[in-house]
Amino acid sequence: MLTVEGLRSRYGRIEVLHGVDLFVGSGEIVTVVGANGAGKTTLLRCLSGVQPVSGGAITFRGEAMTCVPAYRRVARGLAQSPEGRQIFTNLSVEENLRLGAFIFADERVERDMADAFAMFPILREKRNQLAGGLSGGQQQMLAIARALMGRPACLLLDEPSMGLAPILVAQIFEVVKALKALDVTVLLVEQNAFGALSVADRGYVMETGRVTMGGSADELIADPRVREAYLGI
Numbered sequence: 001m002l003t004v005e006g007l008r009s010r011y012g013r014i015e016v017l018h019g020v021d022l023f024v025g026s027g028e029i030v031t032v033v034g035a036n037g038a039g040k041t042t043l044l045r046c047l048s049g050v051q052p053v054s055g056g057a058i059t060f061r062g063e064a065m066t067c068v069p070a071y072r073r074v075a076r077g078l079a080q081s082p083e084g085r086q087i088f089t090n091l092s093v094e095e096n097l098r099l100g101a102f103i104f105a106d107e108r109v110e111r112d113m114a115d116a117f118a119m120f121p122i123l124r125e126k127r128n129q130l131a132g133g134l135s136g137g138q139q140q141m142l143a144i145a146r147a148l149m150g151r152p153a154c155l156l157l158d159e160p161s162m163g164l165a166p167i168l169v170a171q172i173f174e175v176v177k178a179l180k181a182l183d184v185t186v187l188l189v190e191q192n193a194f195g196a197l198s199v200a201d202r203g204y205v206m207e208t209g210r211v212t213m214g215g216s217a218d219e220l221i222a223d224p225r226v227r228e229a230y231l232g233i
């Protein structure tokens with residue numbers, strides 16, 4: 001579904017992605033784990049089209065995406081729920097969700113909203129409250145739900161567990177797992193390698209702008225190098 005080949009990107013003169021290769025199959029949950037500064041966020045920003053690419057190719061559902069502007073990628077089904085959530089705090093929960101579906105004007109929006117509320121009952125309870133009043137975990141759920149309102153074929157998730165209390169981290173990973181049942185393909189970027197690999201089918205390890213390992217989530221969890229460097233075991 002999503003293929004990345006030899007992807008390079010730079011900030012000014014400094015190259016931070018040095019030729020990244022990865023693949024996400026339809027219906028898979030794939031995670032990219034790595035330390036702070038490895039280039040994970042930059043990779044996702046390249047995929048969603050908000051960060052310039054200086055080399056390599058991105059192909060999504062058989063179509064070259066490398067030069068396609070960000071808003072067209074969303075319309076093609078490649079959507080990102082950004083790091084740091086970026087919800088509209090002065091709008092209600094429901095208004096945030098409707099904004100996620102702004103490119104659609106059909107009766108499916110109401111159904112999608114009902115699906116979102118079924119997945120995140122707390123959002124139904126708080127649908128008329130300002131999003132700024134939600135807790136960190138609830139805001140993260142809203143950000144994911146809003147991205148889902150755009151009916152993505154592939155959802156790019158940047159550090160959904162960042163800054164959350166452990167109990168909420170567990171909840172967020174459960175949500176990621178549940179996306180599989182909705183037929184949404186997920187590329188999940190995380191510093192929390194254990195949580196991410198626990199819900200993923202496959203994973204890649206990124207170090208200083210390169211993919212250094214890849215395999216099934218079980219293989220990576222069992223790998224002594226991953227255990228030592230990322231799982232603290």
Ligand SMILES: Nc1ncnc2c1ncn2[C@@H]1O[C@H](COP(=O)(O)OP(=O)(O)OP(=O)(O)O)[C@@H](O)[C@H]1O
Nearest residue numbers: 011016034035036037038039040041042043159191
């Ligand atoms: N706007 C920027 N300008 C210059 N350098 C940047 C910028 N953003 C990131 N970098 C650098 O690019 C490299 C990769 O950063 P990136 O944020 O992609 O890593 P990351 O793996 O996502 O880390 P984190 O988990 O902290 O987000 C780092 O060396 C970082 O300092």
